[in-house]
Amino acid sequence: MSYFDVIYFLAFLPGLIIIYNLLPKKIKPFILLLASFAFFFTYSKWLIIFILLSSLSIYLAGLTMQKIDKEKKDAIKDLEIEEKKIIKAKYLNKKKIVLIITALFNIAFLFYFKYLGFFKGIINSLLKIFNINGNLKIIHHLAPIGISFYTLSAISYLIDVYHEKYECENNYFKILLYLIFFPTLVEGPITRYNEVRDTLFTGNKTTYKSFCFGYQRILYGLFKKIVIADRLNIFVKIIFTDYMHFSGPIIFLGAIFYTILLYMEFSGTMDIVIGSAEIFGIIIPENFKQPFFSKNISEFWSRWHITLGLWFKDYIFYPVSLSKGVKKITSKIKELFGPRTSSLFMGAIALFAVWSLNGLWHGAGYQFLFFGYYHFILILLGNIFEPLIVKICHKLKINRENFLYKLIRIIKTCLLIFIGELFFRANSLTSGIEMMKRIITNFTFKGFNHAVLTLGLDIKDYIIITLSLIFILVISILKEKNIEVRESLSKKHIVIRWACYYALILSIIVFGAYGEGYVPVEPIYADF
Amino acid sequence: MEKLIEILEELNPDVDYENCENLVDGRYLDSLTILSLISEIEDNFGVVIPTVEIIPDNFNSAKKIWALITKLEEE
Amino acid sequence: MKNILKSIVFVLILFLLVTLISSLLLPHDSVRKYGIIKTSVYEILGEKEDSIDAVVIGDSLIYSGISPMEIWHNYGITVFDLAKSAELISSSYKNFEMAIKSQHPKLIFFEGNVLYRESKNKPWFYVWEELYKTYFPITKYHNNWKKYLFTNLNDSMNYSKINIYKGFKYITKTKPGKKLDYMKEKDKIEVPKENQEYFQKIYDLCQKNNVRLVLISTPNMKSWNYGKYLGTKDLALKYNLEYIDLNINNPLNIDWKTESRDAGSHLNYKGALKLSQFIGKYLKETNLFTDKREDSNYASWNEAYEIYKEGLK
Numbered sequence: 001m002s003y004f005d006v007i008y009f010l011a012f013l014p015g016l017i018i019i020y021n022l023l024p025k026k027i028k029p030f031i032l033l034l035a036s037f038a039f040f041f042t043y044s045k046w047l048i049i050f051i052l053l054s055s056l057s058i059y060l061a062g063l064t065m066q067k068i069d070k071e072k073k074d075a076i077k078d079l080e081i082e083e084k085k086i087i088k089a090k091y092l093n094k095k096k097i098v099l100i101i102t103a104l105f106n107i108a109f110l111f112y113f114k115y116l117g118f119f120k121g122i123i124n125s126l127l128k129i130f131n132i133n134g135n136l137k138i139i140h141h142l143a144p145i146g147i148s149f150y151t152l153s154a155i156s157y158l159i160d161v162y163h164e165k166y167e168c169e170n171n172y173f174k175i176l177l178y179l180i181f182f183p184t185l186v187e188g189p190i191t192r193y194n195e196v197r198d199t200l201f202t203g204n205k206t207t208y209k210s211f212c213f214g215y216q217r218i219l220y221g222l223f224k225k226i227v228i229a230d231r232l233n234i235f236v237k238i239i240f241t242d243y244m245h246f247s248g249p250i251i252f253l254g255a256i257f258y259t260i261l262l263y264m265e266f267s268g269t270m271d272i273v274i275g276s277a278e279i280f281g282i283i284i285p286e287n288f289k290q291p292f293f294s295k296n297i298s299e300f301w302s303r304w305h306i307t308l309g310l311w312f313k314d315y316i317f318y319p320v321s322l323s324k325g326v327k328k329i330t331s332k333i334k335e336l337f338g339p340r341t342s343s344l345f346m347g348a349i350a351l352f353a354v355w356s357l358n359g360l361w362h363g364a365g366y367q368f369l370f371f372g373y374y375h376f377i378l379i380l381l382g383n384i385f386e387p388l389i390v391k392i393c394h395k396l397k398i399n400r401e402n403f404l405y406k407l408i409r410i411i412k413t414c415l416l417i418f419i420g421e422l423f424f425r426a427n428s429l430t431s432g433i434e435m436m437k438r439i440i441t442n443f444t445f446k447g448f449n450h451a452v453l454t455l456g457l458d459i460k461d462y463i464i465i466t467l468s469l470i471f472i473l474v475i476s477i478l479k480e481k482n483i484e485v486r487e488s489l490s491k492k493h494i495v496i497r498w499a500c501y502y503a504l505i506l507s508i509i510v511f512g513a514y515g516e517g518y519v520p521v522e523p524i525y526a527d528f
Numbered sequence: 529m530e531k532l533i534e535i536l537e538e539l540n541p542d543v544d545y546e547n548c549e550n551l552v553d554g555r556y557l558d559s560l561t562i563l564s565l566i567s568e569i570e571d572n573f574g575v576v577i578p579t580v581e582i583i584p585d586n587f588n589s590a591k592k593i594w595a596l597i598t599k600l601e602e603e
Numbered sequence: 604m605k606n607i608l609k610s611i612v613f614v615l616i617l618f619l620l621v622t623l624i625s626s627l628l629l630p631h632d633s634v635r636k637y638g639i640i641k642t643s644v645y646e647i648l649g650e651k652e653d654s655i656d657a658v659v660i661g662d663s664l665i666y667s668g669i670s671p672m673e674i675w676h677n678y679g680i681t682v683f684d685l686a687k688s689a690e691l692i693s694s695s696y697k698n699f700e701m702a703i704k705s706q707h708p709k710l711i712f713f714e715g716n717v718l719y720r721e722s723k724n725k726p727w728f729y730v731w732e733e734l735y736k737t738y739f740p741i742t743k744y745h746n747n748w749k750k751y752l753f754t755n756l757n758d759s760m761n762y763s764k765i766n767i768y769k770g771f772k773y774i775t776k777t778k779p780g781k782k783l784d785y786m787k788e789k790d791k792i793e794v795p796k797e798n799q800e801y802f803q804k805i806y807d808l809c810q811k812n813n814v815r816l817v818l819i820s821t822p823n824m825k826s827w828n829y830g831k832y833l834g835t836k837d838l839a840l841k842y843n844l845e846y847i848d849l850n851i852n853n854p855l856n857i858d859w860k861t862e863s864r865d866a867g868s869h870l871n872y873k874g875a876l877k878l879s880q881f882i883g884k885y886l887k888e889t890n891l892f893t894d895k896r897e898d899s900n901y902a903s904w905n906e907a908y909e910i911y912k913e914g915l916k
Contacts, residue, residue, distance in 0.1 A: 006735070163580040208606040298558060313559060318579040321563055330567070343564035350563075383560050460749050498613065502620055510624060510745045 001042040003186070003272040004225055009218055012039075017279060021206050028203030029177060032280065039182035043145035050144045054106050055176040058154045061102035062161045062168030062175075068095050069164065099162045103155055110151045113143035118364030146185040148361060152311050153179055157193045159315055166194045174201050183276040187269050189287040189307040196284065204281025213486055214279035219504050220475075221271030225521070228468050229264040231513035232257045233521045234456035240425055243435045248443035250451050251435050255422035260469070262421060263291070265521050266305070290476045292417075295409040297378045300417060308361075312354045321350035344383060351376055366429040374420050464511050529594050535568045536590060545590040552584040562587060569593075575600040625741040628748065645701045647683050649766055654901070655706045656681045656892045659770075659882070660699055660805075661714030662690040664821050667869040671769035672911040673876060674883035675904050679894035682882065683708075684770025692717050692801040699805060703812055709891045711809060712882070715820035715835045716827065718794045718802065767907040773872060773914065780859040780867020785824040786851050792830035794838055806842055815891075818846040821878060822857045825868035847885075855881055872915075 001008050012035075020031050040048050072091035076084045157175070161168045169175050177200060178193055204210075239246060239254030246254075267288045277284045291304035301309045320326060326349055334342035359372020393400055400406075419436070426432030453459065478485050489497060536545050543556045551557045557565065565587075566577050575597060586596045629649070647655065657680065659665050665686035674682050683706075685698050695717055735742060794802070809816045818839050820827055827850055839846035849855055855877045859867055862874030870878060886892060895901040 007731070160580075163578070165580055299555060302555070314579070314582075317559060318582050322566065322577070322579055327567075334567075339564055339568060343560065343567055346567070347560040347563050458749075460753050463753055498616070501613075502617065505617065506620060506624060509621065509739075509741060510628070510748050512745065515743055515745065 001039060003183075003269055003276075004222065009215075009222070009272070013276060013279070017206055017211070020280065025203040025205075028280075029201050030173070032181065032200075033173060033177045036177065036180045036182040036185065040145060040180060040185060043186070044142070047142070047144035050109055050147070051150060051180055052176070054109065054150065054154050055179045056172065057102050057105050058158050059169065059172045059175045061098050061158055063170070064098050065095050065161055066168045068098070095162055099158055102158055106151050106154050106158075110147055113147055115360070115364045146187075149188045149190055150179040150185070152190045152308075153192075156190070156311060156315060160193065169193070169197075177201070181277075181282075183273040184284060187266070187273070188305075189270065189273070189285055190311050191285060191307070196282065199282045202281070206279055206281065209490075210278055210281055212490075214275040214277075216486055216501070217275030217278065218272045219501070219508070221268040221275065223468070223504060223508050224264040224268030224271065224472065226508055226512035226514055228465060228472075229261045229268065229521050231457065231461055231465060232261040232264075234513070236261055236425070238455050240427065243431065243438065246438070246451060247445075247447065248439040248441070249445055249448055250455075251422075252418070252439050253452070255418045255425075255435075258425045259418050259421040261521060262425075263288075263304075264472075290480050292414055293410060293476070293480055294413050295406060296382050296413055297375060297416060298382060300413055301375070301379075308358070312358060316354045316357060317350045320353045321346045326350070340387075347383065348380055351379060355379075362424070367423050367426055367432050370429055370432070371420060371424045374423065378416060468511075529590070531572060532569070532594055532597070533590055535565065535572065536593075539564055539568075549589045551589060552587045557587060565593075569597060573597050573601065621739065621741060625739075625744075627751070628741055628744050645698060646766060646770060647685060647698075647702045648705055650683065650706065650769075651900075651903075652705045653707055654681060655683045655708050657710040657712070657886055658683050658685050658699075658702060658706070658708045659712040659714065659819075660695050660717070661686045661712070661821075662717055662720070663688045663869060664716050664823055665714050666770055666772045667774060667864065667871070668821050668875050668878045669882055670771040670773070670872075670875050670879045672767065672771065672908050673879040674886070675896075676908050677880065678883040678887050678892075679896035679901075680883060680886050680892045681895065681901070681904060682769065682886070686714075686770055689720065690717055691720055691722055692798045692805075693722065696801050696805055696808075699808065703808065707812065708814060710815045710817065710886065710889065712817050712819045713802075713805065715818060715831060716823065718798055718835060718838070719792070719826075719831055720798075721795050722797065767911045767914075769907075771875070774864050774869075775872045776864040777861055777871055777873075778864060778866045779861070780824050780863045782824045782867055783859065785827065785867075786829050786832070789829040791833035791837070792828075794834050799838070802838065815889075816842075816844055818844055820846075820848045820850055822849050822853070822855060822870060822874070823868060824850075824859065824863075825866070849878070849881070 001012060003009075016031070016035050020028055023031060037048065040051065068091055072088065075091070076087050079087065157178070160166060169178075174197070178191070178196065181196075181200065184191055236254055236258045239251060240258070243251055243254070270287045274284045274286070285307055287306050289303040289306060291300055294300035294303055326346055330342045330346045333345050355372040355376035356369070357372075358375075359369040362368045362371065390400075392398075398405060422435060423429070423432040426435060457465075475485055489500060533545050536543070539561050540556060543551070545551075548554070548556065552562075562582065566582070570576060577596070577600065581596060581600075586592055647658070659669055659682065661684070663686065665684050666688075669682070669684055671682040671684060674680055683702075685695070685702060687694070687698075699711075806816060808814075818835055820832065820835060829851075832848055832850065835848075836846055838844075857863075857870070857874055857877060862870055862877070864871035896905065
């Protein structure tokens with residue numbers, strides 16, 4: 001059951017809301033758990049066993065690590081400082097073993113379902129180079145839904161408990177609900193245990209306000225997906241399969257449309273996810289913060305798929321850059337070239353690790369690795385040249401807070417993002433490169449108008465797309481200015497309010513790109 | 529504290545560190561700058577900042593960074 | 604309590620608005636006469652009265668396999684598919700009874716698969732589909748906004764209020780069917796008793812309205828077999844009807860590798876071209892019908908064909 005199914009938001013969710021609110025507070029979280037089981041089951045049936053195993057493993061690991069901590073405290077009670085250190089190190093080692101084994105256990109599943117085929121392919125081509133005939137069979141496994149998301153959540157819990165960031169959880173069902181909670185199951189956001197535990201397990205009643213706000217948010221998400229993303233999909237699909245037949249500008253337009261489509265699809269899903277949770281009084285962290293207002297690539301990644309970026313930052317970037325090995329190398333560089341270069345170097349190593357994993361996380365394929373390294377290089381270059389640009393601006397007396405200067409930076413960032421997403425969507429790395437080649441070598445506007453109007457979208461579709469995008473833009477600008485649109489709307493007169501809701505609902509029904517002649521976008525992130 | 533402000537100003541001179549309360553959330557300190565900051569702090573104050581402590585809340589103002597340093601020194 | 608009341612009012616107004624817009628966007632000439640709900644379930648009610656030459660009664664085999672637009676384009680004969688997924692003969696009868704109110708076809712094909720589907724409860728998703736087709740027909744015809752908005756713009760496509768598919772569903776997916784020996788000899792399977800009773804009713808209705816009834820079994824390797832063929836043949840003999848079987852020896856030369864959408868159970872568009880061609884030719888050879896392609900009363904069919912053609916990939 002997808003979040004965009006009529007059945008989800010008109011049957012599953014309303015039914016759940018009624019049952020949920022009829023039952024006593026204590027049982028409420030269990031109802032959510034049951035609903036999540038049912039939800040998972042509609043996707044992956046008996047593969048549910050894997051999420052049960054994952055949650056069980058981190059639950060037990062949490063308890064074990066807590067026990068080790070307790071033993072440690074007892075052991076060092078009356079010791080001298082020097083002895084304390086030795087004992088502490090001993091217990092830390094024990095904990096580390098638990099951490100590593102459990103983490104590997106979870107990663108092994110992820111690897112088995114998502115990456116085995118890819119790596120077998122690499123081994124096969126390596127064997128071929130050496131003329132060895134040992135073809136490994138590549139079997140495509142159907143992965144449990146959301147495995148890429150819940151595995152990261154599971155690992156974050158493990159590491160946080162390891163660092164004693166918070167107490168481990170004594171109730172297995174809570175851990176299970178944390179991983180399997182149906183709104184966040186398929187496409188995230190990747191939540192942290194301490195972020196959601198305050199609202200996830202309390203069994204808050206649905207209030208009139210939370211119900212209205214939740215459904216408003218769901219409507220907004222549906223609008224993004226059904227009116228914009230599904231409509232653009234018609235054009236995008238043609239461009240990315242038959243790119244050989246199109247000129248540069250058309251292909252580039254395809255890349256722009258795809259980027260918009262991806263944003264509308266993914267952020268629209270997040271609206272539904274966060275809105276659904278809100279109805280049950282559960283607060284889920286935001287995953288997008290107007291990413292297309294970013295002034296550079298690294299800012300873009302702090303506004304786009306925020307929870308993934310933060311995960312990589314906390315569990316890869318800092319641990320790698322501050323690890324003993326990296327520190328050792330950098331201290332030498334520091335002596336030779338000064339602190340700026342050394343920290344840049346330190347960051348570069350960590351960034352490389354982050355973006356290799358980020359690319360792979362998005363999919364087992366060379367185009368995804370390329371996608372990762374593309375951003376790695378852009379971010380690195382940005383950091384190397386940043387001081388230089390600041391200096392130049394200083395000399396030329398350009399005010400960096402000037403609107404025009406900001407706008408130019410925003411446009412530059414968007415252009416770079418479009419190129420990145422082109423590779424991301426391309427069917428393979430080679431077709432991505434071919435498409436880029438065509439954009440550069442075949443840049444002619446001859447026949448542009450004709451092509452634009454014959455690829456499945458007519459003028460009226462473009463009008464709808466433009467109007468919808470202006471609508472989204474206005475809301476984004478308001479949000480960027482910290483104006484809560486829903487709050488301010490809820491203070492308006494009832495006629496205005498309802499008119500807005502009706503307009504939104506009816507425009508989805510009438511202008512939505514569904515039914516005969518339309519193919520909806522597959523949930524893009526659900527495959528990761 | 530003065531030493532800390534000095535380090536910060538070397539990294540990014542355009543910020544009023546005495547009063548700024550959103551160094552991280554306002555993107556005055558990005559993750560690479562935080563790395564330089566951490567290595568400077570570790571060199572100058574003789575503390576080791578563990579990765580768990582690198583959260584926006586600990587780095588959002590000079591005062592908070594200072595509080596973190598003092599806390600680590602005591603440990 | 605106040606909030607619940609408010610919510611109810613909200614939903615009621617929403618229904619009103621949806622109904623209002625539906626009546627604007629539905630493609631049917633007869634919406635006013637038969638109402639939104641009826642025309643959305645019985646699509647044929649939307650056609651101009653007495654404009655349909657022949658009707659095919661059946662299930663998903665029919666809406667996947669016979670495209671009236673192809674027949675129109677090649678022969679100028681107007682055909683309508685009276686078909687729903689997993690159709691039961693009881694509802695086939697009901698549909699036919701409804702259709703005959705506004706149309707007087709001269710010939711009716713009855714597809715054999717329906718004869719053998721026994722009344723079990725329909726799967727929930729058909730019930731669901733039916734439900735929101737009945738109450739929210741707009742979900743099917745919403746795209747007709749293009750007919751009304753921004754009309755001052757020149758557009759290459761001509762959107763109109765006509766139903767362009769006439770019951771057909773355009774599906775290009777391909778999944779090869781492998782059970783090539785599905786028509787090997789087998790004992791006769793009788794048409795279930797209850798279904799025979801309904802068939803009698805359909806037969807009577809045809810007699811009353813002076814419609815020629817023809818039994819047909821269209822290519823289908825999953826649920827058709829020799830036993831059903833014999834059973835249907837018996838039925839045809841009993842009522843003295845013509846029976847066309849398109850399975851034995853594969854008379855249409857269906858290439859099951861490329862012309863099925865789901866491993867042999869339904870034809871895809873490529874297969875539908877062959878079956879439609881056969882039906883068109885058959886109808887022409889009955890000499891019951893005139894070619895209406897030049898007839899200005901049927902201009903909407905030509906218009907529909909143009910849009911239909913645009914939609915083909």
